[in-house]
Structure formats: structure tokens, C-alpha cells
Amino acid sequence: DIQMTQSPSTLSASVGDRVTITCRASQSISSWLAWYQQKPGKAPKLLIYKASSLESGVPSRFSGSGSGTEFTLTISSLQPDDSATYYCQQYNSYWTFGQGTKVEIK
Amino acid sequence: EVQLLESGGGLVQPGGSLRLSCAASGFTFSSYAMSWVRQAPGKGLEWVSTISGDGGSTYYADSVKGRFTISRDNSKNTLFLQMNSLRAEDTAIYYCAKQVVVAGAYYFDYWGQGTLVTVSS
Numbered sequence: 001d002i003q004m005t006q007s008p009s010t011l012s013a014s015v016g017d018r019v020t021i022t023c024r025a026s027q028s029i030s031s032w033l034a035w036y037q038q039k040p041g042k043a044p045k046l047l048i049y050k051a052s053s054l055e056s057g058v059p060s061r062f063s064g065s066g067s068g069t070e071f072t073l074t075i076s077s078l079q080p081d082d083s084a085t086y087y088c089q090q091y092n093s094y095w096t097f098g099q100g101t102k103v104e105i106k
Numbered sequence: 107e108v109q110l111l112e113s114g115g116g117l118v119q120p121g122g123s124l125r126l127s128c129a130a131s132g133f134t135f136s137s138y139a140m141s142w143v144r145q146a147p148g149k150g151l152e153w154v155s156t157i158s159g160d161g162g163s164t165y166y167a168d169s170v171k172g173r174f175t176i177s178r179d180n181s182k183n184t185l186f187l188q189m190n191s192l193r194a195e196d197t198a199i200y201y202c203a204k205q206v207v208v209a210g211a212y213y214f215d216y217w218g219q220g221t222l223v224t225v226s227s
Contacts, residue, residue, distance in 0.1 A: 043217035
């Protein structure tokens with residue numbers, strides 16, 4: 001089974017800050033990685049697929065990069081609406097999620 | 107607009123059974139693989155099961171294999187999850203999710219709002 005590890009588990013940043021979340025796979029997953037945003041009491045929302053492709057309708061301040069085993073999600077200028085938990089997910093072999101990164105606004 | 111509406115959750119005793127449903131609209135249901143993903147209270151996301159668009163192929167997480175059965179009725183645009191021999195650790199919000207394929211790989215593009223399953227005596 002492919003394990004996904006995210007860091008940090010929690011981060012606190014100010015509006016306008018650049019924020020980066022890292023996701024590592026236990027083995028190479030090529031670019032088969034997605035990122036989701038989940039707000040409390042809501043369903044996850046797709047942000048990024050194929051490591052760096054922005055889903056339609058998602059603000060351009062979100063971007064993804066990486067391949068193989070190391071990936072990042074970057075929010076270029078943090079907004080109040082970005083307060084949420086973010087999950088990476090591999091879909092190279094079945095489907096596995098990272099444990100999540102909670103982003104808080106200072 | 108894609109809509110996925112889960113139902114069927116509730117309180118069930120350990121060892122009991124429950125059947126979840128997911129009514130889909132806004133897309134050609136039979137053309138897409140569908141999945142169930144769960145989230146235990148305060149925890150992360152866990153893939154549970156996937157079924158192909160024609161229903162001919164099914165996949166399960168080891169944690170539910172032999173106990174859960176995924177199925178679909180393409181004439182009614184509905185996805186199901188039959189859950190038997192339920193355990194306390196199956197307590198979670200169960201989401202149905204639509205899958206999309208890009209370059210031969212499948213990921214989840216739309217999710218329902220979820221239905222809560224609580225396994226407790």
C-alpha cells in the first residue's frame with residue numbers, strides 16, 4: 001500500500017502570506033496526485049489534479065507542483081476564506097489520502 | 107450541475123447492517139466510476155470502495171473487504187453501499203464521490219455532503 005505523509009499537521013499564517021504544504025509518498029506515484037480542501041461540516045472540494053493542474057473555478061492563488069514522491073501545495077497569498085483542512089491524495093494505485101493539514105488564519 | 111445526495115445513515119448496533127444510497131444528477135451516471143469515502147469523527151479521509159460505470163468491476167479497502175458490498179442501479183442513477191457485520195471503527199461520515207479519468211488515472215471530482223453512520227450499542 002502507498003502511504004501519504006503531509007507536513008505540517010497545522011499551520012497558522014496571516015492574510016497575504018505565502019503558504020506551502022508538503023506531501024510525500026512512500027513510493028513513486030508519478031504525477032497522480034490530487035489536493036482537496038475541506039471546511040468544517042462540508043464535503044471535500046477538488047483543488048488540484050495531476051499534481052499541478054488547477055481544477056476549473058479554483059482561484060489561481062492555489063498551485064501544485066512535484067512528481068515522484070514529493071509534492072507541494074502553495075497558496076500564494078492567503079485569504080480568510082482559505083481557512084480549512086487540506087488533503088493530498090494519490091491515485092496511482094487505488095486511493096490513499098494524507099492525514100491532512102489544518103490552515104488557520106492568525 | 108452535479109449533485110450527489112447520500113441517505114441511509116443512522117445508529118446501528120455492532121454486528122448489524124445498513125444500506126447507504128447516493129442519488130446522482132447533473133451528469134451521465136452510467137459513464138462514470140463512483141466511490142465511497144469515509145471520515146471518522148475528527149479524523150482524515152479513507153477510501154472505502156469503487157465501482158466502474160457499468161458495475162462490472164468493484165474494488166474494496168482491506169478494512170471493509172468481505173463485509174461491505176458496493177453496487178449501482180444505472181436506470182435510477184443511484185449508488186449503494188451494503189454494510190454488514192458493522193464494527194465500532196466503521197463509525198464515520200460516508201461520502202459518495204464521482205470519479206473522473208484523465209490519462210487513464212481516476213480521481214474524485216465531486217463529492218456529496220455525506221451521511222453519518224454510528225455503530226454503537
